[in-house]
Amino acid sequence: MSEMLFEIRDLRLSFADLAHKPLFGAAPRIEVLKGLNFDIPRGDVIGIVGGSGSGKSTLGRAMVRLLDVDSGKIRFEGTDISQMDEVALRPLRRRIQMIFQDPMSSLNPRHRVATLIAGPLHLHGFDQITERVDFALSQVGLPLTFRNRYPHELSGGQRQRVGIARAIATEPEFILADEVVSGLDVSSQAQVLNLLEKLVSDMGLTLGFISHDLSVVRRLCKTTLVLHQGEIVEQASTQALFDAPQAQYTRDLLDAIPLPEVTPGWLD
Amino acid sequence: MSFLELKNLNARVGPLPILRDVSLQVAPGEVRALVGESGAGKSMIGKAILGTLPDAIRITGGEILLEGEDLQAMSPKARRRLIGAKVALIPQDPLTALNPARRVGPQICDRLVDILGWGRREAEARVIELLHEVHIPAPERVMRAYPHELSGGMRQRILIASAFAAEPQLIIADEPTTALDVTVQKQILRLIRDMQARHGTALLFVTHDLGVVSKLCQSMTVLFGGKVLEDTSVDQFFSAPDHAYSAALLAATPKYTDPGGSLMPVPEATIHAVEAEIAAHDLAHQIETVRQ
Amino acid sequence: MADGRAAAKRPINPRLWLSGGWLLILVVAALAAPLLAPQDPLAQDLFASRLPPMWQGGSEPGFPLGTDSLGRDVLSRVLYGARIALLVALVAGSCTCALGAVLGLIAGYYRGWADVVISRLIEIWMAFPPVLFAILLIAVMGTGLTSIIVAIVVIDWTRFARVIRAEAMTQGAMDYVASAKVAGRGRFGIMIREILPNVLPTIVVLLTLEMGIAVIVEAILSFVNLSISTDDPTWGSMIAEGRAAIHHSWWVLVVPLITLFLTVLSFSQLGEGLKDHFDPVLR
Ligand SMILES: Nc1ncnc2c1ncn2[C@@H]1O[C@H](COP(=O)(O)OP(=O)(O)OP(=O)(O)O)[C@@H](O)[C@H]1O
Ligand SMILES: Nc1ncnc2c1ncn2[C@@H]1O[C@H](COP(=O)(O)OP(=O)(O)OP(=O)(O)O)[C@@H](O)[C@H]1O
Ligand SMILES: [Mg+2]
Numbered sequence: 001m002s003e004m005l006f007e008i009r010d011l012r013l014s015f016a017d018l019a020h021k022p023l024f025g026a027a028p029r030i031e032v033l034k035g036l037n038f039d040i041p042r043g044d045v046i047g048i049v050g051g052s053g054s055g056k057s058t059l060g061r062a063m064v065r066l067l068d069v070d071s072g073k074i075r076f077e078g079t080d081i082s083q084m085d086e087v088a089l090r091p092l093r094r095r096i097q098m099i100f101q102d103p104m105s106s107l108n109p110r111h112r113v114a115t116l117i118a119g120p121l122h123l124h125g126f127d128q129i130t131e132r133v134d135f136a137l138s139q140v141g142l143p144l145t146f147r148n149r150y151p152h153e154l155s156g157g158q159r160q161r162v163g164i165a166r167a168i169a170t171e172p173e174f175i176l177a178d179e180v181v182s183g184l185d186v187s188s189q190a191q192v193l194n195l196l197e198k199l200v201s202d203m204g205l206t207l208g209f210i211s212h213d214l215s216v217v218r219r220l221c222k223t224t225l226v227l228h229q230g231e232i233v234e235q236a237s238t239q240a241l242f243d244a245p246q247a248q249y250t251r252d253l254l255d256a257i258p259l260p261e262v263t264p265g266w267l268d
Numbered sequence: 269m270s271f272l273e274l275k276n277l278n279a280r281v282g283p284l285p286i287l288r289d290v291s292l293q294v295a296p297g298e299v300r301a302l303v304g305e306s307g308a309g310k311s312m313i314g315k316a317i318l319g320t321l322p323d324a325i326r327i328t329g330g331e332i333l334l335e336g337e338d339l340q341a342m343s344p345k346a347r348r349r350l351i352g353a354k355v356a357l358i359p360q361d362p363l364t365a366l367n368p369a370r371r372v373g374p375q376i377c378d379r380l381v382d383i384l385g386w387g388r389r390e391a392e393a394r395v396i397e398l399l400h401e402v403h404i405p406a407p408e409r410v411m412r413a414y415p416h417e418l419s420g421g422m423r424q425r426i427l428i429a430s431a432f433a434a435e436p437q438l439i440i441a442d443e444p445t446t447a448l449d450v451t452v453q454k455q456i457l458r459l460i461r462d463m464q465a466r467h468g469t470a471l472l473f474v475t476h477d478l479g480v481v482s483k484l485c486q487s488m489t490v491l492f493g494g495k496v497l498e499d500t501s502v503d504q505f506f507s508a509p510d511h512a513y514s515a516a517l518l519a520a521t522p523k524y525t526d527p528g529g530s531l532m533p534v535p536e537a538t539i540h541a542v543e544a545e546i547a548a549h550d551l552a553h554q555i556e557t558v559r560q
Numbered sequence: 561m562a563d564g565r566a567a568a569k570r571p572i573n574p575r576l577w578l579s580g581g582w583l584l585i586l587v588v589a590a591l592a593a594p595l596l597a598p599q600d601p602l603a604q605d606l607f608a609s610r611l612p613p614m615w616q617g618g619s620e621p622g623f624p625l626g627t628d629s630l631g632r633d634v635l636s637r638v639l640y641g642a643r644i645a646l647l648v649a650l651v652a653g654s655c656t657c658a659l660g661a662v663l664g665l666i667a668g669y670y671r672g673w674a675d676v677v678i679s680r681l682i683e684i685w686m687a688f689p690p691v692l693f694a695i696l697l698i699a700v701m702g703t704g705l706t707s708i709i710v711a712i713v714v715i716d717w718t719r720f721a722r723v724i725r726a727e728a729m730t731q732g733a734m735d736y737v738a739s740a741k742v743a744g745r746g747r748f749g750i751m752i753r754e755i756l757p758n759v760l761p762t763i764v765v766l767l768t769l770e771m772g773i774a775v776i777v778e779a780i781l782s783f784v785n786l787s788i789s790t791d792d793p794t795w796g797s798m799i800a801e802g803r804a805a806i807h808h809s810w811w812v813l814v815v816p817l818i819t820l821f822l823t824v825l826s827f828s829q830l831g832e833g834l835k836d837h838f839d840p841v842l843r
């Protein structure tokens with residue numbers, strides 16, 4: 001078994017630019033990921049930061065194979081999954097999970113919490129589903145009475161916990177969290193972050209944490225990768241990155257963080 | 269005189285109070301923050317002003333004054349017209365605020381054409397100009413894109429541009445920068461501040477990001493459980509918050525300069541204290557109602 | 561925030577009650593028409609022609625809603641007419657719905673070539689003027705109940721397909737679909753388990769609307785004599801006959817007209833009511 005959980009090699013991905021599609025022929029492509037290389041060791045918590053539109057979500061969705069890549073390799077435990085079809089991927093789906101940014105739209109509004117969490121369990125042939133659902137709920141600190149609620153009957157922070165409960169229910173090895181705290185108020189945010197931290201240490205998870213909030217990344221992640229316009233501009237241990245940022249873009253990011261203190265002229 | 273004034277606004281869903289005697293004022297050109305945790309009722313205040321509250325929620329008392337005129341006393345049509353001309357909204361959720369089945373351009377022009385009676389071309393030109401101003405690289409392309417083809421940040425910027433397009437006098441911004449990265453957020457905040465300074469636009473800025481509040485706003489209202497806990501200037505809040513809850517909120521905000529500092533969710537005890545305060549307020553309110 | 565909230569029973573809204581009640585009465589009346597009808601709907605009796613309804617002077621027992629100019633009992637004819645109207649509503653409505661919804665769902669969710677083919681088909685289809693279409697069909701198939709039903713299905717499936725396609729596209733772009741995919745659900749499973757429950761309310765509304773439309777279309781075609789033979793008691797033919805007799809026996813026109821009106825109204829209200837009733841977001 002490889003020591004690296006993920007190895008990404010020269011990953012390229014583009015989208016069709018339908019707005020500039022000529023009347024006849026194929027639409028031009030917009031390159032979104034321009035040859036990325038990085039590794040994620042088992043047990044790592046890796047922060048993926050970068051500007052809006054830099055390709056963070058695209059990278060994340062490619063890694064969990066929601067998107068097809070143009071070229072390059074995505075090796076999961078040494079096996080290249082970048083070209084696998086849906087059927088071949090199915091057994092891996094249990095082990096690679098994702099938590100989405102917007103818990104309202106990522107939870108089907110017509111299913112109750114218990115159904116939402118049980119869905120992946122059924123698909124992967126787990127037994128004792130009720131117990132597992134309850135266990136997942138307790139892990140994320142939600143009372144069991146929430147089993148029968150619909151997503152719209154929960155607060156934002158609670159919804160996000162349901163998303164987390166669903167992701168951890170199948171006991172995955174890797175979870176990709178895409179901006180999971182950016183829609184939450186600070187108090188819920190602190191709770192969710194503390195929860196993720198606890199899950200990582202208790203369950204031996206490997207976590208990919210996409211965020212544009214560097215304060216949060218600093219708090220949670222061991223290593224950090226800075227993405228800018230589809231390229232990795234810096235990759236280092238979080239400590240080193242914050243102490244001595246190498247790339248200009250990283251320094252710009254740090255400068256732009258509004259700290260909660262009054263600084264006249266900060267906007268100028 | 270304040271441009272917008274809420275006086276003892278109460279709202280309920282069924283028997284459950286959502287807003288409790290909320291009073292707040294926004295002077296012309298003032299930038300006021302409305303902060304509070306999720307579910308505090310921040311968005312409901314915005315919706316009450318715009319008259320877009322969900323059916324389940326009823327206003328049970330209080331006044332909403334726009335330039336001294338009571339909005340609730342107006343006919344729905346007159347109210348819509350006044351709001352359409354003077355107030356704009358930057359909505360909270362960029363995912364649901366845009367219709368996924370339509371191209372972006374026509375959607376944002378519709379408002380100018382339908383409500384303000386602009387010509388289609390004029391509206392398009394104006395929107396493209398504003399998309400430039402909010403730093404969207406290729407506005408023409410974006411106008412013809414479907415929402416799902418754009419990143420969350422781009423969608424949010426589009427909504428911001430469309431709010432400013434009609435040059436309103438008050439903008440209610442409901443967490444407009446949550447989906448943006450910090451560099452763009454800084455640009456947008458600067459843009460919002462410049463635009464509001466240039467046009468004297470007043471701003472009611474709904475957010476839970478205290479960092480942003482400290483940089484953009486002059487005054488702030490802290491809300492919890494639909495009740496105003498503190499109404500203060502930004503300087504005062506960040507140097508010495510008055511209310512225990514405000515102090516706890518400040519402590520729950522992560523700072524990258526302080527990685528070792530533990531992240532404290534607002535302590536249970538503080539929450540309980542605030543809840544007791546609210547219960548006492550409800551009781552007083554009930555006694556008052558019974559007496560009348 | 562009580563935990564009983566999710567389980568709390570929802571009050572049934574009045575529009576659901578009223579419209580559902582009326583339709584239920586109609587269904588029972590149609591099924592039991594041979595038992596309920598006081599007379600044979602086709603029996604003519606010139607000695608009993610133009611009898612007024614029972615609350616007016618000069619009425620006769622056994623003809624509670626009066627008779628038409630041929631002496632046929634109006635109540636009995638309305639009851640038997642309900643059989644035809646509801647049959648058309650049910651068969652035409654559900655066939656249109658099934659065809660349109662399946663195609664719309666496939667086009668909207670699967671996209672790709674399936675969408676291209678179905679969307680083109682819809683566009684071409686809608687380019688034909690519907691009335692011409694209907695007349696052409698009836699010219700080919702002859703008049704009769706079957707051709708009415710076929711005409712409705714053939715003309716109206718595009719309405720379903722278009723709306724459901726747009727709705728499925730909307731839902732397909734939501735993250736819950738992506739999250740089901742990450743969980744390992746296949747395409748078909750996602751369509752059935754995730755998308756369908758979310759477009760179901762729209763389908764229900766369209767279906768009931770379509771049933772109302774079917775009732776109207778059948779009435780119109782009988783009115784212009786393109787439906788089944790004039791002898792058969794249909795609301796449309798009753799209205800056509802009643803129109804001629806409006807000056808001396810208004811009830812011959814008014815009774816089927818009101819029945820038709822209430823039925824069509826009830827169908828549309830039923831759809832809206834059901835949609836609200838099953839929406840977990842509304843209570
Ligand atoms: N389905 C799509 N079709 C076409 N272009 C797309 C599609 N999805 C994303 N893009 C483009 O890819 C680029 C990267 O988008 P992505 O969502 O990965 O950004 P991001 O880093 O997650 O940004 P944000 O922080 O705003 O969420 C953007 O320019 C976006 O417009
Ligand atoms: N349609 C509705 N019916 C009943 N209650 C509602 C409805 N919409 C919102 N609420 C309740 O109203 C309260 C205030 O909600 P509001 O959306 O204003 O919160 P908020 O402060 O904007 O929170 P957030 O930061 O999450 O946006 C919440 O307790 C919420 O549960
Ligand atoms: Mg993203």
Ligand SMILES: [Mg+2]
Binds near residue numbers: 360
């Ligand atoms: Mg809100």
